[in-house]
């Protein structure tokens with residue numbers, strides 16, 4: 577048995593998305609910049625996808641820019657806002673301590689270039705408030721960037737309220753919505769969003785393709801110089817097959833969003849209830865205000881990496897921390913941001929279930945995580961000290 581419970585890292589492509597992709601990998605392989613019919617057919621596919629994607633998030637087609645994924649969209653959004661700000665003498669940026677590295681590392685780089693970045697603390701529940709964002713905005717703030725939903729602990733941020741605060745203060749608002757698009761309702765107008773990043777492989781589309789929404793009139797800088805594709809804002813021959821598949825995947829995800837979310841929330845809550853029975857464990861992030869598929873726990877006295885390996889032996893694909901950090905010995909910056917101490921943050925497990933996760937799989941995961949945690953604790957010196965009273969339990 578293999579149970580895929582790492583949908584926050586990537587998702588399986590849907591059949592609809594694969595089918596939408598195939599014609600552009602086979603007979604319809606023209607370059608959209610070519611003037612003959614085969615090229616124009618590819619161009620039409622691209623523009624149809626742009627219209628469909630725009631409609632699904634309440635945007636205009638001309639506001640959608642295709643990118644190589646979420647990371648590129650994050651980089652371009654932030655860099656554009658920073659460069660616009662700099663021209664007006666505004667070099668301050670507000671963000672949070674638990675953003676994705678595509679955001680945090682871009683901000684780090686901007687700091688080295690002379691920008692000042694305020695990273696807001698995140699509460700224990702993994703949610704920042706619009707009031708806190710408002711309080712951090714200054715006269716020289718050129719950008720607020722706060723993710724819609726966190727990729728590790730799944731907590732959902734009050735982006736509509738944050739966007740309203742930004743709008744009232746005249747500050748552009750970017751949101752990394754990679755975990756949210758296709759899973760939560762998004763309307764860039766109602767949600768007061770100026771810039772939004774999304775990635776196809778997080779909603780059953782292919783890897784290596786995503787999009788950036790930029791509100792009409794927002795000046796974008798280029799990351800990649802070359803031809804005049806994407807209105808001159810992103811050079812390079814377009815990933816026609818990937819874009820067509822992304823539009824098909826998003827359309828499908830959005831059309832089943834409500835029913836999928838309802839079923840996944842019930843399974844998620846069952847999994848949370850089951851894992852909560854493990855002594856000295858704790859759910860990370862708010863129990864209610866979280867993505868329908870996200871479960872993230874800390875178990876005291878064990879190492880997340882060992883837990884993953886033993887779960888893999890039992891056919892469960894899970895994660896501890898984000899995929900980008902795994903392999904490094906640093907605990908997750910997200911868990912540290914919500915106030916978990918190092919030792920506890922090391923013993924973390926993320927199970928991100930998907931639309932086709934079954935009730936039986938939830939039972940299997942609960943049973944096996946319980947057994948594996950117990951097994952690891954039985955030969956953990958840290959656990960022995962805790963039980964012997966030589967160290968204090970935190971959870």
Ligand SMILES: *Cc1c(COP(=O)(O)O)cnc(C)c1O
Nearest residue numbers: 645646647676678727754755775
């Ligand atoms: C996956 C992810 C990204 C990166 O997207 P890619 O398409 O893999 O570059 C950025 N932000 C968040 C929140 C993510 O979950």
